[in-house]
Amino acid sequence: MTSIPQHGPLDECGRLVHAEDPAAQLALTVSRLEATLAADGLGLADVATLHLSSPDLDAIDGVLDVLTERLDATGARPELLLTRAASLGVPGMLVALDATVAERSTGTLLVVVAHPDDEAFGCGSVLAHAAAHGLRSVVVCATRGELGEPAPGSGLTRADLPTVRERELREACRLLGAERVEVLGYVDSGVDGEPAPDALAAAPAAEVRDRVAALIDDVRPDVVVTLDASDGHRDHAVVRDATLAALEQVAHRPRRTYLFCLARSLMREFTGVATLGTPDEDLTTLVDVADLLDLRWRAIRTHASQVPPFDAMGPELQHGFLAVDRLRRVDPPWAGGPPETTWLPAHLAGRPTTTLTKEPLP
Ligand SMILES: [Zn+2]
Numbered sequence: 246m247t248s249i250p251q252h253g254p255l256d257e258c259g260r261l262v263h264a265e266d267p268a269a270q271l272a273l274t275v276s277r278l279e280a281t282l283a284a285d286g287l288g289l290a291d292v293a294t295l296h297l298s299s300p301d302l303d304a305i306d307g308v309l310d311v312l313t314e315r316l317d318a319t320g321a322r323p324e325l326l327l328t329r330a331a332s333l334g335v336p337g338m339l340v341a342l343d344a345t346v347a348e349r350s351t352g353t354l355l356v357v358v359a360h361p362d363d364e365a366f367g368c369g370s371v372l373a374h375a376a377a378h379g380l381r382s383v384v385v386c387a388t389r390g391e392l393g394e395p396a397p398g399s400g401l402t403r404a405d406l407p408t409v410r411e412r413e414l415r416e417a418c419r420l421l422g423a424e425r426v427e428v429l430g431y432v433d434s435g436v437d438g439e440p441a442p443d444a445l446a447a448a449p450a451a452e453v454r455d456r457v458a459a460l461i462d463d464v465r466p467d468v469v470v471t472l473d474a475s476d477g478h479r480d481h482a483v484v485r486d487a488t489l490a491a492l493e494q495v496a497h498r499p500r501r502t503y504l505f506c507l508a509r510s511l512m513r514e515f516t517g518v519a520t521l522g523t524p525d526e527d528l529t530t531l532v533d534v535a536d537l538l539d540l541r542w543r544a545i546r547t548h549a550s551q552v553p554p555f556d557a558m559g560p561e562l563q564h565g566f567l568a569v570d571r572l573r574r575v576d577p578p579w580a581g582g583p584p585e586t587t588w589l590p591a592h593l594a595g596r597p598t599t600t601l602t603k604e605p606l607p
Contacts, residue, residue: 252278253333253341264337267301268308271340275315278342287346289321290500291592296343298330305340320577320590322498352593354382355466355499356423357457357488359445359480360390360433361414362551363472365544368505369421370534370570371470371588373541376422378589383425383464384418385457387445387484392435396552409550417547420540425464429456434480446479450490453483458491465497467590473504473573475512475523489575500590502576503530511565515558523571529579530572530588538567 254262254270254277263269282288297312299305305327316323323344333341354375356368364372364384375382389407401409411428418426431453434446441447461469471488474481485504492502504523512522534541545553555563572588573579 248343248345251341251343252281253335253338255335255338259335261335261338265339267304267339268311270338271305271308271311274340274342275312278344282344282346287592289316289319289323290590291346292321292323292344294326294345295323296326296328298328298333298341298343299339300330300332301339302327302329320500322500324497352378352380352467352590353464354380355385355461355464355469356382357385357387357469357471357484359387359472359478359484360393361386361388361410362390362393362417362545362548362553363481364414364423365417365421365541365548366553366555367472368470369417369541369544370532370537370567371505371572372418372421372423373537373544374532374534374570374589375468377537378593380467380589380593382421382423383427383460383466384414384423385427385429385460386414387429387453388431388433388480389428390414390433390551392433393551396550399550401550406550410548413548413550417544420544420547427460429453434483436478440479445483448483450483450487453487454490454494457487458495461491461495461499462497466499467501467593468588469499469502470505470572470588471503473506473523475507475509476521492576499576501574501588503572503574503588506571506573507566508571511562514562515554515566523573527573528571528584529574530570530585532570532572532587533568534570535568541567 252274254273256262262273279289282291297305356364356372358364358368364386372382390410391407393406393410395401395403395406415426431445431448432441432443434440434444469488471485472481474485506523506528508528509522509524513519555566
């Protein structure tokens with residue numbers, strides 16, 4: 246953490262401006278802080294914690310929207326701490342702000358999935374993309390995939406699957422650069438039928454939500470990615486709903502939250518069913534991950550107990566699914582416009598070496 250010490254509504258000579266006007270003092274203090282950040286190439290979006298002190302918290306509370314509107318406008322999600330100060334050293338001064346900025350070299354991705362292989366068949370290149378950009382990543386998997394189909398010729402039975410699939414999950418995550426894997430230990434619900442009593446689909450929704458929320462507050466991710474559940478598997482829907490509900494109650498609010506999506510156009514081509522997949526027009530984020538295909542395939546093949554759906558596709562459709570990651574940004578809400586080309590927040594996106602493309606001179 247880098248500390249950006251006290252800012253207040255003072256001019257260059259240290260004289261108070263806007264005496265006794267809390268809204269004007271707060272607005273000036275925020276713009277002073279932004280100017281200091283800008284000098285370091287930073288913005289409010291880089292601020293991790295914002296500490297507001299005031300001798301008159303009631304007056305500041307009444308005008309706090311001056312600050313929150315600015316934070317919303319810049320996509321900033323700092324932890325905001327308000328404390329009452331006996332005095333700020335200057336008579337009539339109503340507000341001071343201290344900020345800390347997270348180290349720019351770190352960022353964390355949290356991927357929440359339902360079964361071993363969701364992290365590789367689904368989010369494999371999201372994890373690989375994170376590792377390539379120096380982010381640490383953590384994978385939460387709700388079950389051990391007990392109801393998967395053992396791959397023909399694997400010699401495995403259903404009874405072998407929990408142990409084998411957890412091992413495959415951990416190995417795939419290691420390949421994809423995830424540094425921590427948390428298995429919640431629910432039982433795979435399967436696609437349909439009455440779920441077992443200890444199955445994920447039978448668990449109280451609030452319990453799953455609270456367990457995911459506790460992990461979000463522990464991991465403190467910059468970005469959360471979970472499944473869009475558009476393939477109709479009920480466990481995927483439970484994980485998606487629990488993650489989105491958890492984000493409503495966490496103390497640590499990630500900068501960005503995404504659903505990892507199966508595109509409707511590709512799902513229609515693959516299955517012939519018109520209603521599976523997320524409608525293509527709802528995709529907000531298209532990331533070219535063709536350069537990560539080799540690693541993605543190694544992670545997919547690590548799940549040797551399972552037959553990946555890609556094996557049933559022609560090369561073109563397979564490439565369509567695997568060479569581009571498609572996501573839908575849930576938070577901050579998508580305002581429309583052309584899709585993003587990365588899910589990395591701005592303060593992390595600039596980290597890899599930038600390739601400059603120079604147009605040839607006419
Ligand atoms: Zn799954």
